[in-house]
């Protein structure tokens with residue numbers, strides 16, 4: 150499969166964060182379904198939707214009962230399969246809901262909920278153990294970028310999460326480059342910056358496994374909108390987008406997903 154051109158695979162994921170009750174979630178899914186029925190996505194473009202835990206079952210049912218071409222995703226999980234972890238949800242529980250993608254290491258989880266590289270690695274293990282695809286988020290803060298440490302920060306996060314994993318595991322991981330300064334701020338990395346970091350990530354992945362690295366998907370995330378999605382998806386090493394705020398609106402999200410062609 151070529152990295153560019155017609156054989157290219159693109160994954161656009163909507164991270165709803167702590168938004169939308171399950172009633173609202175169903176309404177958005179119905180709207181998405183209608184939009185995709187009216188005009189299917191370009192070949193090779195896939196969408197995943199990551200609602201809150203309370204909406205997962207409703208969204209699963211809405212997607213499956215209407216055969217809507219959207220994969221179900223979750224925003225995080227616990228690394229243990231079960232036990233005395235009040236308030237947590239395991240990867241096993243998610244897999245039984247036909248969840249296909251699980252976001253791991255989102256910067257909000259790292260910054261607000263104390264998830265360090267060790268926890269991120271354990272969560273990756275759990276998601277892979279239950280045959281789902283982790284979307285591993287990496288990215289630097291503004292202070293790290295200004296100190297010239299953007300690449301070393303991202304590389305450290307990648308190595309901590311991915312070292313010593315075989316080709317099979319690596320091949321089922323999606324990496325999302327999300328500069329922390331661009332998340333929810335309205336600031337977006339330029340196409341050049343997104344490409345430069347995605348290429349650096351690809352080089353890092355090559356060191357882990359040359360063959361597998363070429364087919365691994367690298368998403369960009371950070372204030373993606375219908376206005377900037379085309380420029381970002383035109384970057385040769387950007388294979389998709391992780392979209393927060395703009396994914397809450399069905400029209401905007403579908404418009405973003407159509408920007409890759």
Ligand code: PEP
Pocket residue numbers: 164166327331332333334335370371372373391392393394395
């Ligand atoms: C995100 O939550 O991963 C994200 C990129 O958010 P936003 O698009 O709102 O910046």
